[in-house]
Amino acid sequence: MRINLQNHEGNDEDIPLSPLIDAVFLLLIFFLVATMMKKVNRDIDIELPESVSAERLAPTDENRVIGIDADGLVYYEGEPASIQSLHIRIRDLGISDPDMQIRLDVDRETPTHRVIEVLDLCRFNHLGNVGIRTYDEFYNR
Amino acid sequence: MNSTTANRRIRLRTVLVVSLVLQTVGLVLFVSCDALRRTRMTTEQEDVLERNREARERLELVERKKREQREHTELKKEDAERLARNIEREQAEKMIRRIEDMRSIRDELEQVEAAKMEDITRRDPAEVSLSLYDRLHPLALALATNAVHQDTTQPLPASPAVAEAASVFLRRVESDRSRLLEPEVFDELQALHDTTRERQGDYNHQLDDAQAGYRGDADRLRRENHIEYQVNCARDRISDLLGQANPVMSTDVNTAPPFYEPPESGPTDAAPDLSDLSAPELFHEAETLFEAIRSSFEAARAADMALENRMPLTEAFDAVAAPPPPSGFSPDQLPFPPGTVGELNEYREGLTRAVQNVNDLWQRAHTMGAAGRTFAGIGSGTGEQSPPGSAQTDGQGGAGGGESRGASAARAAGGGDGGRFVDMTPFMLAGGSDGSGYGGGGGGGIDMTHRSQRSGYQSSGDMETVVREPSRLSEQEIIKEALPGRRFSRSSTRTGWLYIDTWYVIGPFENHGRVDFRQTFPPETLVDLDASYPGKAGRTVTWQFHQSDNIRVKPPDESESSTYYGYTEVYFDETTEMMIAVASDDTARIWINGVRVWEDAGNSPWRLDEGFRKVVFNQGFNTILLRIDNGPVTCTFSLLLCPPDAVM
Numbered sequence: 154m155r156i157n158l159q160n161h162e163g164n165d166e167d168i169p170l171s172p173l174i175d176a177v178f179l180l181l182i183f184f185l186v187a188t189m190m191k192k193v194n195r196d197i198d199i200e201l202p203e204s205v206s207a208e209r210l211a212p213t214d215e216n217r218v219i220g221i222d223a224d225g226l227v228y229y230e231g232e233p234a235s236i237q238s239l240h241i242r243i244r245d246l247g248i249s250d251p252d253m254q255i256r257l258d259v260d261r262e263t264p265t266h267r268v269i270e271v272l273d274l275c276r277f278n279h280l281g282n283v284g285i286r287t288y289d290e291f292y293n294r
Numbered sequence: 295m296n297s298t299t300a301n302r303r304i305r306l307r308t309v310l311v312v313s314l315v316l317q318t319v320g321l322v323l324f325v326s327c328d329a330l331r332r333t334r335m336t337t338e339q340e341d342v343l344e345r346n347r348e349a350r351e352r353l354e355l356v357e358r359k360k361r362e363q364r365e366h367t368e369l370k371k372e373d374a375e376r377l378a379r380n381i382e383r384e385q386a387e388k389m390i391r392r393i394e395d396m397r398s399i400r401d402e403l404e405q406v407e408a409a410k411m412e413d414i415t416r417r418d419p420a421e422v423s424l425s426l427y428d429r430l431h432p433l434a435l436a437l438a439t440n441a442v443h444q445d446t447t448q449p450l451p452a453s454p455a456v457a458e459a460a461s462v463f464l465r466r467v468e469s470d471r472s473r474l475l476e477p478e479v480f481d482e483l484q485a486l487h488d489t490t491r492e493r494q495g496d497y498n499h500q501l502d503d504a505q506a507g508y509r510g511d512a513d514r515l516r517r518e519n520h521i522e523y524q525v526n527c528a529r530d531r532i533s534d535l536l537g538q539a540n541p542v543m544s545t546d547v548n549t550a551p552p553f554y555e556p557p558e559s560g561p562t563d564a565a566p567d568l569s570d571l572s573a574p575e576l577f578h579e580a581e582t583l584f585e586a587i588r589s590s591f592e593a594a595r596a597a598d599m600a601l602e603n604r605m606p607l608t609e610a611f612d613a614v615a616a617p618p619p620p621s622g623f624s625p626d627q628l629p630f631p632p633g634t635v636g637e638l639n640e641y642r643e644g645l646t647r648a649v650q651n652v653n654d655l656w657q658r659a660h661t662m663g664a665a666g667r668t669f670a671g672i673g674s675g676t677g678e679q680s681p682p683g684s685a686q687t688d689g690q691g692g693a694g695g696g697e698s699r700g701a702s703a704a705r706a707a708g709g710g711d712g713g714r715f716v717d718m719t720p721f722m723l724a725g726g727s728d729g730s731g732y733g734g735g736g737g738g739g740i741d742m743t744h745r746s747q748r749s750g751y752q753s754s755g756d757m758e759t760v761v762r763e764p765s766r767l768s769e770q771e772i773i774k775e776a777l778p779g780r781r782f783s784r785s786s787t788r789t790g791w792l793y794i795d796t797w798y799v800i801g802p803f804e805n806h807g808r809v810d811f812r813q814t815f816p817p818e819t820l821v822d823l824d825a826s827y828p829g830k831a832g833r834t835v836t837w838q839f840h841q842s843d844n845i846r847v848k849p850p851d852e853s854e855s856s857t858y859y860g861y862t863e864v865y866f867d868e869t870t871e872m873m874i875a876v877a878s879d880d881t882a883r884i885w886i887n888g889v890r891v892w893e894d895a896g897n898s899p900w901r902l903d904e905g906f907r908k909v910v911f912n913q914g915f916n917t918i919l920l921r922i923d924n925g926p927v928t929c930t931f932s933l934l935l936c937p938p939d940a941v942m
Contacts, residue, residue: 235824236837238657244915270839273796277780277865 197228199260204287216254217246219271223262227271240274247278255283365636375631378641382573385645389576390568392656396583397565399663403590404557406670410597411556414607417600419544420472425604426539427471429810433535437490437528438464444497444525448518450504452497456525459490463532473544475606480541487532494529498522538812542606551608554593557586574625577648581619584655588616591662595819598669602890615816616662617825620654623647658822665820668917669888717908718891719871769902772875776845776934782911783867791875791936793845794862794918798823798837801849802830802856802924809881809897809923817859821919830856837861846900846930854927860920864935866911875934877904882931883921887912897925900932908938 197220219239220228227234229242246253255275259268268285275283369377441460445453463486473479501522505515550556571579592614600610625648632638778795803815816827829835830853838850840860849858876884876892879900884892891907898904922931 235657237661237823241660266839269841
């Protein structure tokens with residue numbers, strides 16, 4: 154038996170492509186916008202310490218990242234920050250959102266006193282939700 | 295068998311033969327060559343690294359070539375302009391936010407500057423002379439007393455002349471106490487002192503000659519030498535003091551140096567609309583604003599310092615040092631419109647750097663603004679507003695018709711009549727900044743005229759600076775009880791002594807063994823935790839985070855004849871009166887929210903009960919700046935806080 158793919162007028166049946174293209178474009182735009190909405194976090198050159206007992210948390214943008222490299226230079230949200238400006242930012246944060254999570258990205262060679270300084274600064278400004286990020290084989294791959 | 299079948303068999307045989315030959319050759323090779331029989335690859339570490347390096351270099355070379363190729367790609371003029379404008383707009387928005395903030399900081403500091411300069415013009419010039427008198431008179435008295443004692447116990451031909459010269463010097467100091475820095479009085483003072491020095495030199499020679507006759511009488515020698523030593527000490531310290539002082543006419547005491555330009559009070563040119571400016575123009579606008587802020591801050595700080603330390607205004611201008619702008623960079627040279635992709639990248643990087651520089655300028659301006667707010671409330675008092683009953687070391691406060699509030703606080707900080715226990719709260723309440731404390735101010739202008747209305751102390755004439763002696767001040771007990779802490783809450787169950795263990799410390803600065811606070815260093819002008827300054831013996835000093843595990847804080851890099859500064863902040867849930875205990879080896883000064891609340895003198899050992907001050911902390915963050923001058927050997931300081939109720 155043969156299926157008749159011709160309509161009554163004798164023309165071939167076409168698959169309508171316009172809706173498909175519309176849908177593809179919508180998907181494309183969706184992904185573009187979603188990518189742009191992602192928080193810009195600049196990479197800083199640090200080598201994270203390893204830990205076998207660190208708690209694994211889902212990555213989130215709802216935190217503030219303070220980085221300290223091996224030379225003790227400080228970064229706030231990926232941008233170089235002076236100690237004075239870090240004080241101001243942490244103070245503002247402590248006043249406006251004391252529950253904000255602080256993530257410390259610290260190089261394994263960072264001088265300890267610098268880490269203590271930042272931890273003390275957070276504590277003094279009532280920011281108690283502070284965590285130190287460690288190397289994760291899957292996340293950092 | 296036909297020919298086709300025969301040919302097929304021949305071809306099959308040929309294939310088999312060739313296959314057999316190849317297999318044989320392969321087998322021979324396999325047997326003869328070790329390398330082919332290896333089951334795993336073994337390589338030397340160096341070889342691997344070398345190959346990696348080569349691969350990386352090749353990759354970099356390719357990348358560089360690609361980049362160069364890309365960078366040399368020419369852009370269409372319209373595209374280049376459009377892209378460059380987009381980049382510029384993006385970066386300009388970041389700069390505009392900072393510049394707007396800097397404008398408000400400038401306006402605020404100009405108000406502070408104008409108010410401080412107004413205070414200076416109303417200062418009694420005699421105040422400056424009295425500051426020298428405060429330090430000179432005890433020495434002149436000691437010199438005269440010991441010279442008389444010397445003449446009584448070991449009379450020699452020169453001893454009456456020494457006593458007479460010392461006595462004349464003392465009388466002159468006392469009679470001209472409010473004019474000591476007038477050039478003619480100062481010169482006469484120098485001449486009188488030179489006479490005393492010469493007479494004492496004669497006496498020293500005569501005593502040496504006389505003592506040659508009784509070398510074996512050790513007790514007598516010791517007694518006489520001790521008296522002679524006392525006279526010589528007082529004489530040398532007076533020489534030192536007069537050597538440091540600069541005579542100045544009373545008419546010039548409150549005059550600003552010629553380079554000072556007051557802020558324009560009349561209508562100024564309308565500030566340009568920032569949205570109309572290009573990125574380089576915005577950058578220059580930020581630079582101009584920074585210079586204005588720096589200038590206002592220096593002038594206000596100099597006036598504040600002159601009032602607090604009772605020094606000539608020109609001298610205070612020399613002592614202040616505001617942070618300089620970041621190293622020179624100008625976006626004027628950036629290629630516009632960029633012709634190639636490389637130039638476009640250069641343009642983008644240049645503007646990013648310009649934004650970074652503007653951020654640095656804003657950061658420093660913000661620090662100056664915060665410091666300006668802190669000391670805005672100090673030293674505004676005039677003669678008629680001088681707090682009665684404020685601690686004055688010698689009862690001579692009326693000589694010049696009153697003194698500024700900053701100077702009064704400074705004198706009370708030194709102990710004054712109150713001795714070890716002084717209530718500094720009247721000065722802090724009357725002169726302190728708004729409750730926000732350091733950096734916590736919410737912006738807005740400062741109305742200098744309203745400060746006096748905030749406190750009932752101002753005109754009521756009931757300023758009490760001496761507090762009754764606390765009852766629980768056992769050093770051992772305090773050490774045993776004290777805990778570290780920097781945040782204070784009324785609801786806290788902890789009510790005893792707390793010590794400050796966390797400091798930013800900078801030093802050593804060279805003080806040449808003089809522990810008299812005469813020389814000031816940049817941290818006294820402004821605390822900038824990122825700054826670096828030339829320190830002792832050519833080294834560069836920076837602020838170091840320092841946490842002490844006990845009450846005694848030792849500055850890192852401790853050395854003799856050095857000055858250090860410590861800076862910290864404390865937080866209070868609400869405005870709170872506290873008792874502070876200060877101990878230092880050797881001398882220390884402490885400013886809380888810019889008000890000097892503590893000062894001691896001379897090379898003194900560390901004692902926890904050295905002095906107590908009742909102070910008031912504002913709600914929020916409060917700044918504490920400590921200066922410690924070390925003479926010989928060790929350097930230690932402590933600062934403890936306690937609610938007054940707990941110790942009274």
